[in-house]
Amino acid sequence: MSSKVKVAIIGSTGYGGVELIRLLASHPQAEVTSVISSSSAGAPIAEGFPHLTEIRTDLLDDVNPELIKSKADVVFIATPAGIAAKLVPSLLEVGLKVIDISGDYRLKSREQYEMWYKKEAADQIYIDQAVYGLSEIYGDAVRGVDFVSNPGCFPTATLLGLVPAVKAGFIDPSTIIIDAKTGVSGAGRGVNLGTHFSELNENFKAYKLNKHQHIPEIEQVLSDAAGKPVITTFTTHLVPMTRGIMSTIYASVNGTLTDEDFVSLYRNYYEGRPFVRVRNTGTWPTTKEVWGSNYCDIGFSVDERTGRVTIISVIDNLVKGAAGQAIQNLNLMLGWDETLGLKFVPTYP
Numbered sequence: 001m002s003s004k005v006k007v008a009i010i011g012s013t014g015y016g017g018v019e020l021i022r023l024l025a026s027h028p029q030a031e032v033t034s035v036i037s038s039s040s041a042g043a044p045i046a047e048g049f050p051h052l053t054e055i056r057t058d059l060l061d062d063v064n065p066e067l068i069k070s071k072a073d074v075v076f077i078a079t080p081a082g083i084a085a086k087l088v089p090s091l092l093e094v095g096l097k098v099i100d101i102s103g104d105y106r107l108k109s110r111e112q113y114e115m116w117y118k119k120e121a122a123d124q125i126y127i128d129q130a131v132y133g134l135s136e137i138y139g140d141a142v143r144g145v146d147f148v149s150n151p152g153c154f155p156t157a158t159l160l161g162l163v164p165a166v167k168a169g170f171i172d173p174s175t176i177i178i179d180a181k182t183g184v185s186g187a188g189r190g191v192n193l194g195t196h197f198s199e200l201n202e203n204f205k206a207y208k209l210n211k212h213q214h215i216p217e218i219e220q221v222l223s224d225a226a227g228k229p230v231i232t233t234f235t236t237h238l239v240p241m242t243r244g245i246m247s248t249i250y251a252s253v254n255g256t257l258t259d260e261d262f263v264s265l266y267r268n269y270y271e272g273r274p275f276v277r278v279r280n281t282g283t284w285p286t287t288k289e290v291w292g293s294n295y296c297d298i299g300f301s302v303d304e305r306t307g308r309v310t311i312i313s314v315i316d317n318l319v320k321g322a323a324g325q326a327i328q329n330l331n332l333m334l335g336w337d338e339t340l341g342l343k344f345v346p347t348y349p
């Protein structure tokens with residue numbers, strides 16, 4: 001009998017869920033024992049996902065907390081916003097550990113959630129219980145807890161690129177502008193006109209200007225890092241590629257600092273955190289250099305002329321931006337080495 005920790009996935013037929021299945025297939029201490037669907041329970045998962053043929057021969061289970069508890073110790077939730085808000089209480093109640101990949105428990109204020117997500121917020125008692133799992137910043141708080149809220153994809157790239165500089169006072173937080181680009185898998189597997197091939201291919205578009213639901217999440221963490229309220233300008237763009245996020249960040253530098261100062265600050269800050277790689281001066285990461293991996297790569301350029309720094313931060317939205325970081329949080333929750341099952345070399349070219 002296997003001594004691995006048993007894991008279930010709600011939303012296993014979506015991009016985040018399927019990525020969890022892929023990554024967990026090679027985890028040395030966890031195994032997926034239940035894949036769950038609200039719309040296709042009873043069907044073999046490999047029927048809808050032929051790439052899983054002979055890898056997963058099981059049928060999809062229904063969303064039923066008691067059934068999940070009978071099959072698993074930990075449950076990942078990879079569902080659209082608004083679902084986990086209602087599901088989490090019953091999952092915690094039956095004694096499951098929960099990692100929610102959606103945005104339902106990231107914002108500590110119910111009013112903020114309702115304003116930005118336009119949905120009814122979760123109960124405050126559960127919001128208060130959720131630990132925000134931006135692993136390299138709040139990893140210590142994740143150790144041993146039962147309920148983690150996994151960060152958004154854009155916030156992960158952006159905040160890993162900003163928090164050390166904000167904490168150290170290297171930049172003026174009131175001047176931050178974030179220009180972010182994402183691959184289309186960030187929108188999930190559902191079909192809509194905005195992600196239709198002929199609308200997207202050979203095209204480049206900005207969307208959700210000044211309305212993106214990740215704005216309050218980014219500001220919540222930056223305010224924590226700065227020790228005072230921080231607001232930012234954050235613009236998202238859709239790029240005709242499948243995976244990848246690049247956050248290009250601009251801010252005014254405090255005093256006279258060089259690229260070397262930034263590299264040295266970030267290398268110190270992320271020492272012992274193997275998934276953040278800080279580039280040498282004069283080189284900047286591309287999305288392909290982290291494709292399929294749990295890395296976040298960061299590079300800098302200080303402009304003496306303008307007194308501003310440009311920070312480039314890249315991740316794979318489905319790995320470090322979703323399933324990979326969720327597994328990193330599983331590892332932290334269970335007191336394991338945070339890299340277990342995640343040491344993937346990026347797929348290149």
Ligand SMILES: NC(=O)C1=CN([C@@H]2O[C@H](COP(=O)(O)OP(=O)(O)OC[C@H]3O[C@@H](n4cnc5c(N)ncnc54)[C@H](OP(=O)(O)O)[C@@H]3O)[C@@H](O)[C@H]2O)C=CC1
Nearest residue numbers: 011013014015016037038039078079102186188189317322
């Ligand atoms: N894609 C990405 O890069 C990232 C996504 N996220 C977040 O992760 C979550 C999942 O995203 P993603 O996988 O891309 O989305 P998808 O749209 O690809 O998948 C969502 C899945 O949720 C399931 N679902 C829908 N309604 C319900 C319900 N009422 N109860 C239970 N399950 C339901 C659906 O499966 P079924 O019908 O079989 O139940 C569907 O396959 C979202 O909240 C998203 O914002 C976070 C970071 C990055």
Ligand SMILES: CC(=O)N[C@@H](CCC(=O)OP(=O)(O)O)C(=O)O
Nearest residue numbers: 102103152153182183184186187
């Ligand atoms: C391309 C695309 O549409 N991407 C999505 C990313 C959503 C996501 O991952 O985030 P939450 O879980 O916080 O909703 C977006 O920009 O809204």
